[in-house]
Amino acid sequence: MRHRVISHFPNVAYNVVAIAASKGGLKAISKILSALPADFPAAIVIVQHSSPHYLSYLAEIFSRRTALRVKQAEPGELLQPGTVYTPVPNKHLLINLDGTVSLSDAPKVNFVRPAADKLFASVAATFQSRAIAVVLTGKDSDGALGIL
Secondary structure, three states, rough: OOOOOOOOOOOOOOOOEEEOOOHHHHHHHHHHOOOOOOOOOEEEEEOOOOOOOOOOHHHHHHOOOOOOEEEEEEOOOEEOEEEEEOOOOOEEEOOOOEEEEEEEOOOHHHHOOOHHHHHHHHHHHHHHHHHHEEEEEOOOOOOHHOOO
């Protein structure tokens, strides 16, 4: 039986920061990441709307702008503090109750995949009050329900 992970990083106030942006959010996300120290005590999970038809270079772009470890999210990996996880094109990025990553082909939400609402809901279910959700820019209303 899987148990909900409320805190798998000891001695920190927040385990995860989930950030959402639409296609125009690259500069805003970069600015935030560049201001964070290499020993940032939480995981950062990013959903940015992008074309489903092209490879993503977000991990490479962000890694040049931050001291944090940056990588594209992989199914089954456990979130780690000080690591930035970028989305996979045309996949919902979700966090499971055990703190691991899932990628989903579920239908688009608010006409997008990945969707901020799906990420935020999964992060809230897992980490509850130990999570922060940030909507920088959005397409239509994506992120509005999930942030609640």
